Amino acid sequence: MSISLEEVRHVARLARLDLGEAEMMSLQSELNALIGHFEDIQHLDVSAIDPASHAVTMHNVWSEDLPGECLTRAEALQNAPVSKAGLFVVPTILEG
Amino acid sequence: MQAPMANYVASIGMEVHAELATRSKMFCRCPVAFGGEPNTRVCPVCLGLPGSLPVPNREAIEMVIRTALALNCKIAMHSVFHRKNYFYPDLPKGYQVSQYGETNPLGYHGWLELANGKRIGIRRVHLEEDTGKLMHLPNGGAGVDYNRAGVPLMEIVTDFPPDITNEEEAKDYLVELRQILVWLGVCDGKMEEGSLRCEPNISIRPEGTEMLGTKSELKNLNSFRSVQLGVQFEIRRQAATLDSGGTLLQETRGWNESNESSYAMRIKETENDYRYFPDPDLIPMVFDDPYIEGLRSAMPELPLAKSQRYQRDFGLSTKDAERLLQDRETAEFFEEAVAMKGDPKGICNLMISEFAKQLNEAGLSPRQSNISPAHLVQLANLLASDTINSKVGKEVFAEAFKSGAMPDAIVDERGLRQIDDHGPIVESVKAVLATNAEVVERYRGGQTGVAGFLVGQVMKMGQGRFNPQLVQQLVREELERT
Ligand SMILES: [Zn+2]
Numbered sequence: 103m104s105i106s107l108e109e110v111r112h113v114a115r116l117a118r119l120d121l122g123e124a125e126m127m128s129l130q131s132e133l134n135a136l137i138g139h140f141e142d143i144q145h146l147d148v149s150a151i152d153p154a155s156h157a158v159t160m161h162n163v164w165s166e167d168l169p170g171e172c173l174t175r176a177e178a179l180q181n182a183p184v185s186k187a188g189l190f191v192v193p194t195i196l197e198g
Numbered sequence: 199m200q201a202p203m204a205n206y207v208a209s210i211g212m213e214v215h216a217e218l219a220t221r222s223k224m225f226c227r228c229p230v231a232f233g234g235e236p237n238t239r240v241c242p243v244c245l246g247l248p249g250s251l252p253v254p255n256r257e258a259i260e261m262v263i264r265t266a267l268a269l270n271c272k273i274a275m276h277s278v279f280h281r282k283n284y285f286y287p288d289l290p291k292g293y294q295v296s297q298y299g300e301t302n303p304l305g306y307h308g309w310l311e312l313a314n315g316k317r318i319g320i321r322r323v324h325l326e327e328d329t330g331k332l333m334h335l336p337n338g339g340a341g342v343d344y345n346r347a348g349v350p351l352m353e354i355v356t357d358f359p360p361d362i363t364n365e366e367e368a369k370d371y372l373v374e375l376r377q378i379l380v381w382l383g384v385c386d387g388k389m390e391e392g393s394l395r396c397e398p399n400i401s402i403r404p405e406g407t408e409m410l411g412t413k414s415e416l417k418n419l420n421s422f423r424s425v426q427l428g429v430q431f432e433i434r435r436q437a438a439t440l441d442s443g444g445t446l447l448q449e450t451r452g453w454n455e456s457n458e459s460s461y462a463m464r465i466k467e468t469e470n471d472y473r474y475f476p477d478p479d480l481i482p483m484v485f486d487d488p489y490i491e492g493l494r495s496a497m498p499e500l501p502l503a504k505s506q507r508y509q510r511d512f513g514l515s516t517k518d519a520e521r522l523l524q525d526r527e528t529a530e531f532f533e534e535a536v537a538m539k540g541d542p543k544g545i546c547n548l549m550i551s552e553f554a555k556q557l558n559e560a561g562l563s564p565r566q567s568n569i570s571p572a573h574l575v576q577l578a579n580l581l582a583s584d585t586i587n588s589k590v591g592k593e594v595f596a597e598a599f600k601s602g603a604m605p606d607a608i609v610d611e612r613g614l615r616q617i618d619d620h621g622p623i624v625e626s627v628k629a630v631l632a633t634n635a636e637v638v639e640r641y642r643g644g645q646t647g648v649a650g651f652l653v654g655q656v657m658k659m660g661q662g663r664f665n666p667q668l669v670q671q672l673v674r675e676e677l678e679r680t
Contacts, residue, residue: 116471118285156278156476161484167220167257170227171241178240178344188236189333189341192287 105133206402206440208433209410210362212371214354216385217328217393218261224327224350225252225295225480232391236333236343244348246291252479254279258325258350259304259483260493261384265352266305266323267494268378275490277304279325279480282472287342288329296353297324298474304483310378311502312370313516319357326351352384359410365429369422372396377501381526389420396425400432402440411436412446416460418453428453431460504529512542521550531564535571535578544578552595560599568602577605589662590614618665620672626659627652627669627676641677649673 110130114121121129175188184191220230226243242250266273280302281293297303303324309317330347332340354375362368376394379385387394401413414432419425431453436446451460499507501523508519522532528549535545553574557567577595580586586594586609594608609615617623630652631638641648649670656669 112471116283116473156482157478158481161482163253163481164256164259165227165253167222167255168227169222169229172228172239173241173245175235175237178237178245186335186339186341188238189335189343190237190287191335191339191341192332194338194340 105130105137205405206433206437207405208363208400208402208429209360209413210364210368210429211358211360211399211413212354212356212362212368213397213399214372214375215328215395215397216265216352216354216379216387218258218350218352219383219385220255220257220261220350222255223348224255224258224325225348226250228348230349231345232393234345236341236345239345240347244290245344252295254480254483255350261350261382262304262323262325262352263485263490263493264382264497265354265379265384266308267490267497268382268500269305269308269310269320269323269354271305271308271320271323272301273485273490274302274304274306275485277302277483277485279477280474281477282326282474284472286329287340288332288347290330290344290347294326294329295477295480296326296474297322310371310374312367312374313502313505314370316361316367318361318367318371321355321357323352323354326353365426365433368398368429369426372425373422374502377523381498381501389422392420395420398425398429398432400429400436402433402436411440412448414446414448414460415450416453417450417463418455420455424453424455427458428460431458435460498526501529508542512536512546514542514546518546518550521554522546525563527563527565531571535574538571538575540571540575541578541582544582545574548574548578548595552592553599556596556599567599569599573598573605580605580609584616584618584665585609586614586616587662587666590616593662614663616665617660617663618668620668623656623660623664623668623672624676626656626664627672630655630659630673631676638677649677652677 107126107130110121110126110133114126114129179185179188179190182190217230222229223239223244226241228239228241228244231239243252263273277297279295280298282296282298283293285292300306300322303322305323306321308320308323310320311317328346328349328351330342330344332342335341356362356371362371376385376387376389379394380387385394389395396419397415397417398419399413399415401411403409403411414436416428416432419428432451439446447462450463452463453460505516505519505523508514508522509516514522523529532545532549536542553564553569557564560567577591577598580594581588581591590609594605594614597603597608598605603611634652634655637648637651641652653666653670653673656673657664657666660669
């Protein structure tokens with residue numbers, strides 16, 4: 103299995119990455135090298151192993167429903183490139 | 199819009215989002231509330247700041263499982279959270295935590311039974327997080343308030359292909375689903391505040407054909423009525439398009455409340471490629487039978503089961519039962535009264551008439567008022583035994599509601615017991631007839647309808663305490679005498 107240039111372009115678009123043609127070519131070969139490692143793993147016999155959905159063996163780490171501290175609004179907004187009226191200012195999006 | 203020419207069959211899928219009534223958010227401990235100053239209930243976790251670690255809210259997980267059980271779902275004994283990746287400014291992390299897959303959602307493959315007995319299949323009940331709110335700034339541009347970001351959100355999706363075939367069923371489904379959610383205490387059910395949101399998808403196909411037509415999805419429906427009208431409008435709009443030889447687009451349409459029509463929304467289509475994968479920050483949920491059975495056994499009896507029991511055991515009508523089942527407190531109040539050996543029908547009558555009226559005027563719930571189930575039992579007994587008539591009953595109830603005094607005590611103290619002795623009634627009848635000689639003449643001249651007036655006058659003299667049947671009988675006897 104290998105990654106086509108078209109797939110690199112598609113994933114880049116989904117991730118909002120603005121890549122040049124040369125960057126995409128180099129990413130394609132890097133990704134293909136990476137995928138190659140998984141192909142090695144696929145040759146292993148895993149028929150006796152249960153599929154794992156997670157790297158750790160823990161489960162059910164939960165918190166009780168008790169409200170705690172929040173950031174102040176000034177703290178929340180301090181890293182925002184632009185803020186106005188207590189809101190994070192963002193690019194306008196089409197809707198309705 | 200006109201009714202369609204050709205015969206079509208509609209298929210309506212329902213996607214409902216319910217904000218869970220937890221005190222804190224899904225993966226952080228920021229409080230959950232409606233309104234308030236923007237960006238005052240946020241923290242590094244719900245803002246998606248690097249290095250923060252989400253921890254799921256146990257209460258939210260159990261609320262979803264309880265809902266799934268109420269909707270007759272299977273429970274995923276092993277369930278994980280996924281990341282649904284897309285870019286939108288109201289989503290601080292660049293992904294929404296959700297649950298993907300057919301049998302991974304906490305609940306799957308269940309059904310909800312409508313009052314008419316029809317079962318609506320439920321495909322899944324899963325847990326996710328709400329997004330922030332995008333707002334327009336006064337001088338152009340947009341800003342985001344993340345107070346709502348990370349609020350636990352439950353998504354309930356009906357089966358595919360859909361079982362719902364018209365706007366009436368779509369509304370009934372939503373009404374019953376909302377009742378269950380409020381009953382379980384998992385959602386406040388306020389559509390107008392957006393804590394319950396419904397997005398139906400609608401398609402039609404010519405009668406007798408199998409393949410489902412092109413569907414449209416409706417947004418901005420914030421009442422039961424708008425859901426019903428919106429679905430009806432879409433069915434008719436699609437039929438008119440097909441009748442005139444047009445083709446339908448798969449699209450998202452908004453509902454315009456003021457002119458009761460739908461419009462195509464200009465939504466910048468986020469590519470339908472969410473790259474779901476298990477969230478590595480969130481470890482799996484694993485349940486066993488004792489845990490699930492523990493939650494199941496703590497569930498209250500649901501409205502539909504109660505309604506059937508009230509009709510079967512207490513002889514109530516469907517309508518009366520439904521009025522008692524408006525909310526859990528009212529139903530439990532009624533059941534407590536019945537358990538005190540009260541007459542179910544009499545108690546029901548008091549609850550849905552006088553009690554409901556007074557509570558409504560005072561803006562109180564049953565438990566907040568001066569009336570206890572014992573008050574209702576006493577008053578129902580006084581009425582059933584004809585110790586007082588219904589007019590006096592209202593008076594006694596009003597007094598009990600005001601002061602909290604017991605009905606028996608009020609009746610004794612005020613001497614309100616019904617008078618069944620002929621003596622005083624006959625005396626009053628004679629007096630009324632004597633002072634209304636002209637009316638008596640008209641009666642005897644054939645205008646028998648005036649008897650009602652005379653009965654009223656006698657009742658007035660008795661200050662409402664005379665036995666009404668006896669008064670009627672004695673007035674008539676006296677009029678017929680000469
Ligand atoms: Zn938070």
